[in-house]
Amino acid sequence: MTKFEALAADALTAMLAEIEKYQLDTLKHYPTDIEKDRKLLLYAAEPGAQFGWKVGHAGTHLIRLGLHAKRNEYVTYVTRDSASDRFYLLEFTYDGFRLKEVTAKQFEALNATRVPYVQDGRNESFWLTKNGSKIGYCQNEFIGDHQTAKYRSTLSFVPGISKGDQSALYLHANYSCVALAHSLFFQHEVVEKQLQGSW
Numbered sequence: 586m587t588k589f590e591a592l593a594a595d596a597l598t599a600m601l602a603e604i605e606k607y608q609l610d611t612l613k614h615y616p617t618d619i620e621k622d623r624k625l626l627l628y629a630a631e632p633g634a635q636f637g638w639k640v641g642h643a644g645t646h647l648i649r650l651g652l653h654a655k656r657n658e659y660v661t662y663v664t665r666d667s668a669s670d671r672f673y674l675l676e677f678t679y680d681g682f683r684l685k686e687v688t689a690k691q692f693e694a695l696n697a698t699r700v701p702y703v704q705d706g707r708n709e710s711f712w713l714t715k716n717g718s719k720i721g722y723c724q725n726e727f728i729g730d731h732q733t734a735k736y737r738s739t740l741s742f743v744p745g746i747s748k749g750d751q752s753a754l755y756l757h758a759n760y761s762c763v764a765l766a767h768s769l770f771f772q773h774e775v776v777e778k779q780l781q782g783s784w
Contacts, residue, residue, distance in 0.1 A: 615644035641670035734771035
């Protein structure tokens with residue numbers, strides 16, 4: 586187990602303690618939600634990673650922040666489910682993590698979390714940069730027909746980028762296809778490759 590996999594496990598233990606503290610029925614009725622949270626943390630825990638976490642009797646929502654402005658908006662969708670819901674900001678550093686309970690209003694304000702990623706190009710093809718440095722290239726292609734809306738995103742990653750950077754490129758590819766399709770309802774195929782040579 587890597588250092589950050591161990592930190593992810595510790596963070597999940599802290600999250601479970603909050604569920605027990607407030608005597609929430611999450612584990613009883615929605616055990617798969619916690620399993621999804623566990624998998625996301627094991628994959629995405631890294632220095633600088635931030636998550637918004639909502640938990641209540643009717644399940645949990647764990648949202649990685651700072652990857653795409655539209656993904657940040659998810660925090661605004663879950664604050665009015667139930668008066669018994671609890672809200673948290675989870676942050677990872679090089680040395681550990683912090684799980685801080687916040688109010689519903691503060692949770693909604695996480696929508697404004699800074700996104701350092703910028704698309705350089707059109708939705709059909711673009712470089713994704715982070716703080717001015719290239720992290721990957723996306724080429725979107727329509728491969729459907731008059732009956733089926735289907736797009737293929739070919740993602741070319743700059744070697745050595747973080748998991749968060751990879752996730753950001755995935756999200757920007759998906760949302761660019763949403764813009765091209767003018768709809769949320771389409772099939773999406775993703776092909777990955779590493780960039781070679783000069784770029």
